[in-house]
Amino acid sequence: MLKTAQDLIKRAGERLGITQADIEYLLKTEAEHEFDIELANGERFKAFRTQHNSVLGPYKGGIRFHPEVDAEEVRALATLMSLKTAAVGLPLGGGKGGVAVDPRQLSQDELEELSRKYVAGLKEYIGPNKDIPAPDVNTNARVMDWMVDEYEKLTGDTSHASFTGKSLERGGSRGREAATGHGGIIVLREVLDELKDDKNPTTIAIQGFGNVGIFFAEIAEKDHANWQLVALTDSSGGVYNPNGLSAKSAHRFKREGGRLVEYGAAHAGTITNDELIATDVDVLVLAALGDVINEQNMYTVRARYVLELANGPISEKAYDYLTKKGIIIIPDILANAGGVVVSYLEWLQNKAREHWPEQRITQELEQYLTAATRNIFKRAVLDKISPKEAAISIAIERILKARNSRRL
Numbered sequence: 001m002l003k004t005a006q007d008l009i010k011r012a013g014e015r016l017g018i019t020q021a022d023i024e025y026l027l028k029t030e031a032e033h034e035f036d037i038e039l040a041n042g043e044r045f046k047a048f049r050t051q052h053n054s055v056l057g058p059y060k061g062g063i064r065f066h067p068e069v070d071a072e073e074v075r076a077l078a079t080l081m082s083l084k085t086a087a088v089g090l091p092l093g094g095g096k097g098g099v100a101v102d103p104r105q106l107s108q109d110e111l112e113e114l115s116r117k118y119v120a121g122l123k124e125y126i127g128p129n130k131d132i133p134a135p136d137v138n139t140n141a142r143v144m145d146w147m148v149d150e151y152e153k154l155t156g157d158t159s160h161a162s163f164t165g166k167s168l169e170r171g172g173s174r175g176r177e178a179a180t181g182h183g184g185i186i187v188l189r190e191v192l193d194e195l196k197d198d199k200n201p202t203t204i205a206i207q208g209f210g211n212v213g214i215f216f217a218e219i220a221e222k223d224h225a226n227w228q229l230v231a232l233t234d235s236s237g238g239v240y241n242p243n244g245l246s247a248k249s250a251h252r253f254k255r256e257g258g259r260l261v262e263y264g265a266a267h268a269g270t271i272t273n274d275e276l277i278a279t280d281v282d283v284l285v286l287a288a289l290g291d292v293i294n295e296q297n298m299y300t301v302r303a304r305y306v307l308e309l310a311n312g313p314i315s316e317k318a319y320d321y322l323t324k325k326g327i328i329i330i331p332d333i334l335a336n337a338g339g340v341v342v343s344y345l346e347w348l349q350n351k352a353r354e355h356w357p358e359q360r361i362t363q364e365l366e367q368y369l370t371a372a373t374r375n376i377f378k379r380a381v382l383d384k385i386s387p388k389e390a391a392i393s394i395a396i397e398r399i400l401k402a403r404n405s406r407r408l
């Protein structure tokens, strides 16, 4: 994933005709923190925080708890965050963090201890004006609440602006939980609108039925009568019904402890993750993990659009292959930017000690993502490049412009 992120920058940089020194500047991370967390029971875990670029503002990016987290993955994700905040026009930089841990193996007390010790290890390097982490895979509002509490205990800061994605009681924003999925809906709607593609029904398959996938599916079902959900998977596999399925009902089944594959067996039909990638649908939504479409399975993709809600879900080779085939890939740095937009709004609310109503959040989210989508797709047409290349070009130009203005 790191090579993919860096190659994207190199290729866009060369196309834009920027200097080698500027490309090196964009690839370099400003700081990398790596340390061990030892729990009271003696278990040790590797922890990471990478701060990629802060020329546009404080570092911003999630914290992931997953056994496969390593320095390289965190560096790739931090790089993508800098591009994402710049591509959608936020005054923020890019960072990312994580702990190599399977949180399902920890008790609630151990999870809290791990979260608090993560903050203790980083307290000098993060904060409301330096680096503002947020949730990512396997972290949520409760983890952020522990983290903000620990940060405030250790530093005396009382703004709650050191972490976003908190609960409402701890200074979280309305609309934050749904923001990434909701943002994906806005972006997909704008793309279909821009390309005057209003097929009825527009069929959709979703890989990953976690925080992002669930909100995406439920908002699609509620707000878009002509979008039809036909396949859904999580790590267990999932459910397929070419005549349509209900996200609400699948979610209820999961909430009650069932697995999607069991829901499939009970309701319509089951589907594996490999089969989902190959489903004959209009839109394939990737909302699970990175590199899920790669050289092995890229030939099987039949969707007309791929919406990258996960970070880096398509390898570089697969990306080129699908683009040449005419499949429109709606890039992660735009498609999943809803989370960071509402994180930014949460940070603004904390700094102003305000709580905005949901309507204002939705309005601002709409404004940022509608403008960014139109801008990126317009640039793609103008320069005859893919939407991802257009998004990266716009991001690179914004970052370099800010860096150059500082030099004067």
Ligand code: NAD
Binding pocket: 135, 136, 137, 138, 180, 207, 208, 209, 210, 211, 212, 213, 233, 234, 235, 236, 273, 287, 288, 289, 290, 309, 310, 311, 336, 337, 339, 340
């Ligand atoms: P989550 O942990 O809530 O959900 C992930 C889902 O993916 C789960 O349903 C899991 O079962 C499923 N999954 C895991 N491995 C799979 C596999 N091999 N095949 C199919 N499904 C699989 O995580 P999330 O917060 O929903 O994040 C999903 C993706 O979106 C991640 O890549 C994350 O980096 C990205 N993202 C999340 C946010 C956010 O606000 N949460 C913001 C931007 C990007």
